[in-house]
Amino acid sequence: MKNMEESLKRAMMLKLFIRKLKRVLLLSASRGANVRETGFDEVMEAAKIVPVDVKKGHFAVxxxxxxxxxxFVVKLDCLSNPDFLSLLEQAKEEYGFQQEGVLAVPCRPEELQMILEKRRRRRASTEW
Structure with a gap:
């Protein structure tokens, strides 16, 4: 039962995160462009433009x-990492969902680097 609750919590966090990413992309695409003048389709097309260093299946934090x-540019599978989800929860509490631009997390770069490295080591050890 606890695993099911945890899975539901993660799914909700992912859903909220995706909603946040969509909002940020739309806001950044529409800056300097009036949506009424350019049209929704053009704004949606501009929202698909992603920085070169953010590959498919990744996002910036x-x-x-x-x-x-x-x-940092991190893989989407980090969204299943409990430590990273904890950072997202802290970000939600501190900043709400009204952040503009890149997703900000309330930790030092070294802390986020350790979380990402720990995840990479764990994944590498299971691939062998």
């Missing part, structure tokens, strides 16, 4: 605590 914020 910025760790903003500490001296210097740092941007």
């Amino acid at each position: 910025t760790a903003i605590k500490g001296e210097e914020p740092k941007r």
Whole structure:
């Protein structure tokens, strides 16, 4: 039962995260362009433009605590990582869902790097 609750919680977090990404893409695409003048289809097309370093199946996150914020490009499968989901929950509590631009998480870059490295090591050990 607990696993089912955890799965539902993760699914909801993923749904909220995807909704947030769509909103951010639409906002960034429409900056400087009046939606009424350009038309919805053109705005939607512009929203598909993703920075070159963000490959398919990835998204950008910025760790903003500490001296210097740092941007990371992470795989979507990080959304199943409990440590990363905890960061998203903290971001929701601190910033709400009204963030504009890249998704910001409330941790130091070193902390996010450790979470991502731990995930990579865990995945690499299961692939052998």
